[in-house]
Amino acid sequence: MPLVSVIIPNYNHADFLQSRIESVLKQTYTNFEVIILDDCSTDVSKSIIESYKNESKLQETVYNKTNSGSPFKQWKKGIELSKGEYIWIAESDDLAESSFLQTLTTLLLNNPDCSFAFCDSCTDLNSYLHKKIKASVEIEIYNGEKFIFQHNIKPKFINASSVVFKKDNINATILNKFTEYNYSGDWLFWTGLALNGNVIRYAEELNFYRRHMASVSDIAYKNGKYLLEAFKIMYYFKSNLNIYPSKPQIKKWASAWAVSKLQNKLKSNCILFYSTKVSYQLILFYLYYIYKYKLYNLFHKSKIFS
Numbered sequence: 001m002p003l004v005s006v007i008i009p010n011y012n013h014a015d016f017l018q019s020r021i022e023s024v025l026k027q028t029y030t031n032f033e034v035i036i037l038d039d040c041s042t043d044v045s046k047s048i049i050e051s052y053k054n055e056s057k058l059q060e061t062v063y064n065k066t067n068s069g070s071p072f073k074q075w076k077k078g079i080e081l082s083k084g085e086y087i088w089i090a091e092s093d094d095l096a097e098s099s100f101l102q103t104l105t106t107l108l109l110n111n112p113d114c115s116f117a118f119c120d121s122c123t124d125l126n127s128y129l130h131k132k133i134k135a136s137v138e139i140e141i142y143n144g145e146k147f148i149f150q151h152n153i154k155p156k157f158i159n160a161s162s163v164v165f166k167k168d169n170i171n172a173t174i175l176n177k178f179t180e181y182n183y184s185g186d187w188l189f190w191t192g193l194a195l196n197g198n199v200i201r202y203a204e205e206l207n208f209y210r211r212h213m214a215s216v217s218d219i220a221y222k223n224g225k226y227l228l229e230a231f232k233i234m235y236y237f238k239s240n241l242n243i244y245p246s247k248p249q250i251k252k253w254a255s256a257w258a259v260s261k262l263q264n265k266l267k268s269n270c271i272l273f274y275s276t277k278v279s280y281q282l283i284l285f286y287l288y289y290i291y292k293y294k295l296y297n298l299f300h301k302s303k304i305f306s
Contacts, residue, residue: 001030001105002085005032005078005088010037010041014048025055027099028102035059035082040068059083062081070185079175091160094209095210097206100119103202104164114197119203122207147198159209165193166197181229182225184233187230188236
């Protein structure tokens, strides 16, 4: 069995950290090392991490003296410290079934032309459990380039904690580039891997993704920083990789962001899904009359259609 490096980047996730570490240690696949990277947390994360200092699987623990400003700088640090042939970025506020590592690593071993494998995720939206409709095919293997155009041409299609990837297939250029981003760098990272090999999707929910209102991505999504960063990455796709997102895709992302903003303004506890709960007319009204200048500037800066 090849060694798998499990990287746990953490910042102020003390409420979830112990359950995350336990879900890693309980994996049925046993040949793995654990690297924990704390990005200058201000909560009690350090004491939780220190309680595992005698755990045999724990190979590296790094405490930043100052916050790095980007989770992807932590990813890169973990990758550079890793000794494994395969890598799993196990975000500190997520969980995994005990069979996760065994399942995805075996798929990669049986398909050496693949750069990464990912499973479906079960998402916790403020304790509202959202289960996806199960796919008819349990295992799908995509040509890497086709995967980029057909599936990965939108941010957050893949949850980071749902992926095991081959270290040798990391795109060196993108490894340096993706650290420039704070919210959508993983989108660029998966694209780089897909350029170097095929992609496996395992249609079982072995990853439990926790989406909470205090998460960095959720806050960024609401204030528009996430959307701006996504546009910058799309421009990078267009300029360097000849990948072009469609106008309908961009409109869909902008609409989703508008609904998130609307929910925040209404201070509602309910979860609004733009496809079912809010009319398209309301979205347009909100976009045009409240955020028309902000969105115009975002599109203008992105230069997507130039």
